[in-house]
Amino acid sequence: MAAIIKNGEIVDDRWLRLTTEQIEADGLPADGPILVPLPVWLAQREALLARGEVAVWLAPGEEPEALVEDLDRLPLIAIDFPVFRDGRGYSYARELRTRFGYHGELRAIGDVLRDQLFYLSRVGFNAFAVREDRNLEDALKGLKDFSVTYQGDTQDPRPIYRR
Amino acid sequence: MYLYQDYDRQLLAERVAQFRDQTERYLAGQLSDEEFLPLRLQNGLYIQRYAPMLRVAVPYGMLGSRQLRALGHIARTWDKGYAHVSTRQNVQFNWPALEDVPDILAFLATVDMHAIQTSGNCIRNVTTDEFAGVAGDELEDPRPWCEIIRQWATFNPEFAYLPRKFKIAVNAVPDQDLALVGVHDIGVQIVHRDGETGFQVLAGGGLGRTPMVGEVIGEFVAWPDLLAYLEAILRVYNKYGNRDNKYKARIKILVKALGVDAFRALTEKEFAHLQGGPMTLTAEEVSRMRGYFSRPPYAADATDQPAALTAALDADAALRRWYRTNVSAHGQPGYAAVTLTLKKTGRAPGDITDTELDAVADLADRYSFGEARTTHQQNMVLADVRQDQLPALWQELEALGFATPNFRLLTDIVACPGGDFCSLANAKSIPVAEALQRRFEDLDYLHDLGPLDLNISGCMNACGHHHIGHIGILGVDKKGREYYQITLGGRGDSHCVIGEKLGPSFEADEVVDVIARLVDLYVEQRHPGEGFIDTYERVGIEPFKERAYGSHH
Ligand code: HEM
Numbered sequence: 001m002a003a004i005i006k007n008g009e010i011v012d013d014r015w016l017r018l019t020t021e022q023i024e025a026d027g028l029p030a031d032g033p034i035l036v037p038l039p040v041w042l043a044q045r046e047a048l049l050a051r052g053e054v055a056v057w058l059a060p061g062e063e064p065e066a067l068v069e070d071l072d073r074l075p076l077i078a079i080d081f082p083v084f085r086d087g088r089g090y091s092y093a094r095e096l097r098t099r100f101g102y103h104g105e106l107r108a109i110g111d112v113l114r115d116q117l118f119y120l121s122r123v124g125f126n127a128f129a130v131r132e133d134r135n136l137e138d139a140l141k142g143l144k145d146f147s148v149t150y151q152g153d154t155q156d157p158r159p160i161y162r163r
Numbered sequence: 164m165y166l167y168q169d170y171d172r173q174l175l176a177e178r179v180a181q182f183r184d185q186t187e188r189y190l191a192g193q194l195s196d197e198e199f200l201p202l203r204l205q206n207g208l209y210i211q212r213y214a215p216m217l218r219v220a221v222p223y224g225m226l227g228s229r230q231l232r233a234l235g236h237i238a239r240t241w242d243k244g245y246a247h248v249s250t251r252q253n254v255q256f257n258w259p260a261l262e263d264v265p266d267i268l269a270f271l272a273t274v275d276m277h278a279i280q281t282s283g284n285c286i287r288n289v290t291t292d293e294f295a296g297v298a299g300d301e302l303e304d305p306r307p308w309c310e311i312i313r314q315w316a317t318f319n320p321e322f323a324y325l326p327r328k329f330k331i332a333v334n335a336v337p338d339q340d341l342a343l344v345g346v347h348d349i350g351v352q353i354v355h356r357d358g359e360t361g362f363q364v365l366a367g368g369g370l371g372r373t374p375m376v377g378e379v380i381g382e383f384v385a386w387p388d389l390l391a392y393l394e395a396i397l398r399v400y401n402k403y404g405n406r407d408n409k410y411k412a413r414i415k416i417l418v419k420a421l422g423v424d425a426f427r428a429l430t431e432k433e434f435a436h437l438q439g440g441p442m443t444l445t446a447e448e449v450s451r452m453r454g455y456f457s458r459p460p461y462a463a464d465a466t467d468q469p470a471a472l473t474a475a476l477d478a479d480a481a482l483r484r485w486y487r488t489n490v491s492a493h494g495q496p497g498y499a500a501v502t503l504t505l506k507k508t509g510r511a512p513g514d515i516t517d518t519e520l521d522a523v524a525d526l527a528d529r530y531s532f533g534e535a536r537t538t539h540q541q542n543m544v545l546a547d548v549r550q551d552q553l554p555a556l557w558q559e560l561e562a563l564g565f566a567t568p569n570f571r572l573l574t575d576i577v578a579c580p581g582g583d584f585c586s587l588a589n590a591k592s593i594p595v596a597e598a599l600q601r602r603f604e605d606l607d608y609l610h611d612l613g614p615l616d617l618n619i620s621g622c623m624n625a626c627g628h629h630h631i632g633h634i635g636i637l638g639v640d641k642k643g644r645e646y647y648q649i650t651l652g653g654r655g656d657s658h659c660v661i662g663e664k665l666g667p668s669f670e671a672d673e674v675v676d677v678i679a680r681l682v683d684l685y686v687e688q689r690h691p692g693e694g695f696i697d698t699y700e701r702v703g704i705e706p707f708k709e710r711a712y713g714s715h716h
């Protein structure tokens with residue numbers, strides 16, 4: 001079973017991430033928690049919910065507003081970074097936490113690397129599926145790059161002048 | 164000047180440690196070139212033609228004398244004995260070794276300096292008017308607002324991986340714009356309404372390959388909302404900016420593509436969620452920041468036009484000439500702001516050596532409360548000089564070569580490093596600048612010509628701001644050979660205008676003669692008291708075209 005970083009610890013990951021192509025080719029697995037793309041979720045919401053544990057991942061360009069009605073039903077939302085340089089997911093995460101009030105697991109997936117982890121955690125990600133060729137112990141260090149921040153973030157929205 | 168607190172220093176120390184570790188991992192092969200690239204760029208480190216280039220942040224151009232000395236020390240110890248003042252008020256080193264950069268950053272941190280976000284696709288150094296806080300005609304000192312923006316932008320987690328670089332400038336003078344707010348991604352113009360401070364916010368300006376003047380997005384943003392409003396714009400840009408094509412990724416393209424009204428509507432929508440939230444500025448915070456920029460202890464007995472100055476001016480024509488160009492008015496009676504032109508013929512515009520940095524530090528200590536500034540015209544400023552000390556200062560500047568009396572005249576050329584250093588260049592800039600300086604060496608003639616902005620870029624990235632020069636020179640590549648295209652009529656003032664292309668480009672050895680012909684035409688056509696740009700705007704480009712190309716036909 002793959003491991004991820006969640007709430008500052010290395011834990012096993014139960015979720016199976018599926019792409020639209022995989023689902024079209026092989027259908028859905030019989031059981032087990034699955035992480036499906038937004039278009040699949042929007043097309044098959046009721047069937048997926050009836051099936052059991054399901055979560056949704058967003059690609060760049062797919063804004064979290066599309067999930068506003070479903071937030072209570074989703075234990076996990078993942079945001080994909082196909083390349084770490086595409087920073088749209090940072091804004092999506094922040095909106096999910098601060099505007100839409102999402103409290104479940106928010107997971108960064110894709111090209112997730114140690115040197116982005118600190119920023120990712122500050123915009124609201126609490127879970128990180130670090131790229132497979134990277135060491136998770138090493139990546140954990142990235143969460144502690146700084147102890148000082150000028151701006152507020154999703155854990156403490158107060159900027160330094162209000163703390 | 165903003166004084167670092169313990170937390171600012173802590174932040175820098177942690178940054179140095181982080182970058183040291185990143186550099187070590189890169190050198191050990193644990194980070195690929197592609198992964199290291201944005202990390203090093205966000206620390207101002209380019210890999211250039213001969214060596215890396217390190218860009219050190221000079222927030223809104225302010226430097227203390229110990230910081231100047233530290234820059235001199237870096238030039239001496241880790242570089243080839245000089246540094247370069249950039250058109251964004253930063254200081255660049257052209258020859259550091261990659262392995263040394265962590266040590267350089269650690270050393271910079273000892274004087275509260277860094278290279279954070281001086282490059283890369285993030286929010287860059289905030290810039291402003293180099294006479295901020297001393298110009299008599301500004302509404303208020305813009306620097307506290309710059310510092311507030313700087314802190315918000317530094318390691319802002321949401322905006323570290325933007326589609327493209329992002330530059331913010333602040334200006335507080337109503338009819339003058341030394342900060343160039345019109346050609347920044349965001350321009351913040353301080354305005355007063357009913358006695359309250361607010362901001363007119365422009366977005367979508369910039370130079371580079373698609374030069375544009377910004378559009379007004381926020382007509383009046385109340386001061387407590389400044390950061391929320393900036394954040395709203397940045398979020399819209401982060402979400403909708405083009406990421407497929409680097410050349411279409413700047414906010415100016417987004418504003419253009421959506422149309423300014425649609426862009427404004429998106430901004431307003433984001434802003435509605437942020438307004439009144441925790442990032443709202445407090446009066447305490449603003450007054451704390453203002454406290455750092457309080458006026459220095461000016462001498463109460465200093466008076467305008469003191470006898471010591473007027474007598475010296477009467478006695479010395481060279482001093483008079485310098486006084487006319489390089490000395491600017493000051494809001495405080497008895498004081499003046501002095502521009503040190505780094506534009507001596509034979510020296511690349513903006514270059515300054517290690518010993519000269521030390522010397523400027525000494526002068527700052529003795530004449531200007533220990534502070535100096537960098538300018539976007541690649542000069543330096545001592546902003547708080549007593550008028551009765553101007554003759555003595557002038558003599559020292561003369562000896563150092565900083566008193567070239569050409570501030571804002573034709574030979575005060577703004578030029579990027581071009582093909583001599585930059586791997587993106589199509590053509591050289593520095594030799595062109597030098598040839599022009601030699602041609603226009605006659606000071607009487609130069610002064611007679613009056614203000615004339617001449618800017619040179621080695622390629623269309625426009626680092627030398629050629630689009631906003633009254634005369635702009637752009638290096639272009641034609642079948643592997645260096646050519647130069649000339650633009651006319653650009654303005655980097657409150658009537659911001661992008662220059663117009665004169666016509667086909669010229670070979671390197673033609674450029675100086677062509678410029679001389681354009682200048683001759685101006686001299687023939689000008690009305691009394693009319694500057695180059697005014698004559699150009701009155702007569703239009705056609706006569707200049709005829710004069711430039713006439714001999715070829
Ligand atoms: C030698 C290393 C340098 C490199 C590789 C470099 C690269 C670039 C690039 C790629 C752009 C275009 C960005 C865009 O608008 O799409 C740019 C713009 C710019 N650069 Fe540089 N540059 C260098 C040095 C400098 C220097 C020495 C200065 C100052 C003298 C400078 C100041 C600027 C400015 C002001 C712009 C503004 C363009 C705008 O307003 O849109 N750069 N640079």
Ligand code: SF4
Binds near residue numbers: 582624
């Ligand atoms: S304008 Fe072009 S040549 Fe000049 S510094 Fe910028 S990128 Fe290099």
